[in-house]
């Protein structure tokens with residue numbers, strides 16, 4: 101790397117996802133998703149919570165856009181609910197679902213905020229899961245139909261698109277570890293899902309002519325806890341990072357990856373032409389970063405970390421979580437973001453966007469209209485500084501999105517873990533929103549840009 105990108109502007113934004121905020125799960129023809137099914141199963145979600153109401157953003161579009169405007173951000177990253185748009189997963193299009201996102205996009209554009217649309221943030225239509233889900237190839241075919249239907253309606257106004265959010269979570273937390281929907285626990289199904297997610301991504305890009313299409317990965321720096329842990333660390337790196345980046349960059353799964361995921365050598369699964377179509381299929385890369393991953397060799401009956409099963413094929417793995425931690429138990433380490441940005445830019449040469457970064461903090465009460473969340477401000481400040489260092493080191497980082505706008509449905513953790521810049525009072529039926537101290541702090545960062553930051557046409561070349 102020679103050129104420094106620290107002089108190009110860094111767009112600032114805030115991110116959300118459909119199932120986590122919308123609610124209104126039976127409205128306007130929306131079909132069921134795997135998260136509706138999963139949350140209805142006893143014991144799956146902390147507190148028995150579900151997304152049936154969430155933040156009711158489906159009915160509060162104007163309130164939420166006003167909150168986004170109040171931040172002054174350059175861009176807003178949101179996802180579309182596939183089951184609102186194709187309730188059966190493919191075929192018939194429900195135009196009322198598209199109407200909602202069109203209203204959102206038009207409101208953002210009217211406010212001078214760039215919409216960044218994610219097509220798949222985990223709410224797979226249940227009929228597609230019933231037909232085999234992501235481990236089945238036809239789900240990738242259905243995804244292309246859905247992508248085309250969305251793009252036909254919004255492609256004249258939205259230029260920045262992400263196909264998938266965190267396919268590692270969708271594939272391995274959903275099908276191997278069983279902690280996310282659909283809750284299956286089969287390692288090979290995780291690998292099959294991974295392949296089909298990437299294939300769906302590549303095919304969908306072809307269905308979005310003229311669009312700037314990326315994919316959002318939760319890549320992680322993988323730091324072996326000891327020299328003996330290099331072997332398990334390599335397996336973790338294979339499944340967390342290389343299973344996505346290798347086909348994108350090289351159009352191949354290498355032998356070390358096949359050693360942990362032998363099913364990826366199956367010619368029925370990986371068909372001629374598949375990897376060639378994935379190669380070079382991203383115009384930009386989104387990175388969601390929260391914490392580094394620290395593998396060690398399992399000492400025996402150690403305390404099981406719930407994510408361990410999400411690395412199928414890596415035998416004898418234990419994950420260490422060092423201090424300090426956020427309220428969700430994830431280590432705080434901004435240097436991990438700096439390293440990840442520099443290394444991922446070296447590996448891919450793609451424009452990078454931090455599509456999520458943020459912290460879960462224990463709830464503080466609303467006192468005199470204020471919510472103090474100094475820990476979240478510290479977390480964000482430290483990570484923004486890491487982004488600046490990575491840019492100075494030459495990484496081409498175009499944007500940084502805080503996860504997330506509102507306290508919302510945090511998947512397996514229900515509503516107990518709060519990442520929002522805005523507090524949502526769930527004890528009141530009207531779900532009142534109160535901007536936290538971190539909201540005001542972030543608005544100041546946007547308004548008084550530090551060196552090199554400022555508004556940008558986020559991803560337009």
Ligand code: PNW
Pocket residue numbers: 117120265266269318388407456503510511519
């Ligand atoms: C990401 N894990 O989820 C998602 O993109 C967001 O929807 C989510 O709210 C945010 O990060 C905070 O969790 C993850 O268990 C959920 O490793 C779980 C894991 C990783 C990411």
